[in-house]
Amino acid sequence: MTLAWAFDAILAATVLAVAAWTIVARETFAAVVGFVAYGLLLALVWVRLAAPDVALTEAAIGGGVTGVLLLGAAARLRGTAGVLVDERPGAAMRLVVGVLCGIVTAALAATVLLLPDPAPTLAPEAAANLTTTGVGNPITGVLMAFRALDTLLEKVVLVLALIGVWSLAPDRFWGGAPGPERRAQPDDALVFLARLLPPVGIVIGVYLLWVGADEPGGAFQGGALLAAMWLLAMMAGLATAPAVSERRLRLVLVAGPAVFLAIGLAGFALADAFLAYPEAYAKPLIIIIEVVKMLAVAATLGLLVMGPPERPPQR
Amino acid sequence: MSEVTLFGLGASALVGIGLYGFIIQPEPLRRLLAFNLLGSGVFLLFGVIARRGAAAGMGGDPIPQALVITGIIVAFAGSALAVALLLRLHQADRGGAAPGGDAPPAGGGDGDRT
Amino acid sequence: MSLALDIFSVLAISAGAFFFLAGTVGLLRFPDALTRLHALTKADNLGLGLVVLGLLPRADGALGALKLVVVWVLVLVAAGTVSQLIARVAQRVGPSP
Numbered sequence: 001m002t003l004a005w006a007f008d009a010i011l012a013a014t015v016l017a018v019a020a021w022t023i024v025a026r027e028t029f030a031a032v033v034g035f036v037a038y039g040l041l042l043a044l045v046w047v048r049l050a051a052p053d054v055a056l057t058e059a060a061i062g063g064g065v066t067g068v069l070l071l072g073a074a075a076r077l078r079g080t081a082g083v084l085v086d087e088r089p090g091a092a093m094r095l096v097v098g099v100l101c102g103i104v105t106a107a108l109a110a111t112v113l114l115l116p117d118p119a120p121t122l123a124p125e126a127a128a129n130l131t132t133t134g135v136g137n138p139i140t141g142v143l144m145a146f147r148a149l150d151t152l153l154e155k156v157v158l159v160l161a162l163i164g165v166w167s168l169a170p171d172r173f174w175g176g177a178p179g180p181e182r183r184a185q186p187d188d189a190l191v192f193l194a195r196l197l198p199p200v201g202i203v204i205g206v207y208l209l210w211v212g213a214d215e216p217g218g219a220f221q222g223g224a225l226l227a228a229m230w231l232l233a234m235m236a237g238l239a240t241a242p243a244v245s246e247r248r249l250r251l252v253l254v255a256g257p258a259v260f261l262a263i264g265l266a267g268f269a270l271a272d273a274f275l276a277y278p279e280a281y282a283k284p285l286i287i288i289i290e291v292v293k294m295l296a297v298a299a300t301l302g303l304l305v306m307g308p309p310e311r312p313p314q315r
Numbered sequence: 316m317s318e319v320t321l322f323g324l325g326a327s328a329l330v331g332i333g334l335y336g337f338i339i340q341p342e343p344l345r346r347l348l349a350f351n352l353l354g355s356g357v358f359l360l361f362g363v364i365a366r367r368g369a370a371a372g373m374g375g376d377p378i379p380q381a382l383v384i385t386g387i388i389v390a391f392a393g394s395a396l397a398v399a400l401l402l403r404l405h406q407a408d409r410g411g412a413a414p415g416g417d418a419p420p421a422g423g424g425d426g427d428r429t
Numbered sequence: 430m431s432l433a434l435d436i437f438s439v440l441a442i443s444a445g446a447f448f449f450l451a452g453t454v455g456l457l458r459f460p461d462a463l464t465r466l467h468a469l470t471k472a473d474n475l476g477l478g479l480v481v482l483g484l485l486p487r488a489d490g491a492l493g494a495l496k497l498v499v500v501w502v503l504v505l506v507a508a509g510t511v512s513q514l515i516a517r518v519a520q521r522v523g524p525s526p
Binding site: 004098123 | 318319320321322323324325326327328329330331332333334335336338339340341342344345347348349351352355358359360362363364365366367368369370371372373374375376377378380381382383384385387388389390391392393394395396398399400401402403405
């Protein structure tokens, strides 16, 4: 029983306690705050699992951007919070569901304890082929070269989710901008922060993208940071939400998957297969894809948080 | 019991907690929270498997870790769509009144502390 | 020399942890929002500052140390702004149970 083991045990117990509290908390707002805290603790768990890239993504997207999304939703849904409380199932039903969930947990725990030893792994093959991709970070190599198809489809999924969100606008607002007509006058402290932080945040976001080639980081984490800075500027009233029908915005959103797809199709001509990079040009191509991807991801994440258009389009 | 197994058991418990909350809670937003808990528990299981695959000088198998990164982002996209649906349903239940409801809380805090 | 640095690290981080503990106790025990914010700022500013100070000898190079200090400054800025915002809302809404 070493100190590291004790730390891991306490961390795991705290994560479980916060998760349980998120479920049983009475107020929705308290539950959402608990969820954000849970996301940050989970990032610590990822660091302990030797996955710093995943920890960065969890802290930025799982904790940060999802937190903003859910807090905004909790604030807007505040009126209906208490309405459905009488529909809570009775104690007997809760016991039955608890037992069934306990069975699911036990089955998963048994699987964890019975995992094969030595564990099968693809790490040696990834390490052996990493030099052909030109990047030093194996996660970036996997995301951009070995499993590039997954990343391409994920970008498409993001655009589809955004279309889904936009399509929820009432017909008369189609093409307008998200956000209510009159925003409450933002606080001076928030305006100060929104003037101070975005330059720093943009530099750090670009740094995360650039350093992701060889060390933990990457386009998604940098894009999430850029999206957060954009949301901050809009919350403080220093930037206005763009109209959904604006051509430049749509170009930025589509550019991410489109450039990726174009380079992938060019792989037929320049290398052997779809999404294969010619060996000499692998690193520059990956950088091009990542830069465009970061901008597209930043725009998409920001727009997903802002929601469907709520103002009629300017004629 | 190694630390990795400890986290594996914790991930299984998270899946159970998330599933319980998802079934029991009547409110849609609380269900979304529980669903996110369930998803992050599954991702942790991936992480445990990745950690056990440490080899060739790396701390963990990079393939499952990359899958988890993709999963976190897609889960966020799903949550955003779910929230938009919830808010629209809320508006429709109130008789399709003017959207937006109350103005968002002035200065609800910045979105990212990294 | 490195033993002295290690002792310094341990002392500084322990002091930082003590301030975090004090801040948490204040969060749980103080009666209303404004006093709780007062307790939390002690944890954020002083506690984190001491922890960063204790970690500086162990950072790799000047750049790593600079990154640690930048983290502390960013947390200061963010925590200060958020405390202001919460305090203004608390003042407007009035004391609540």
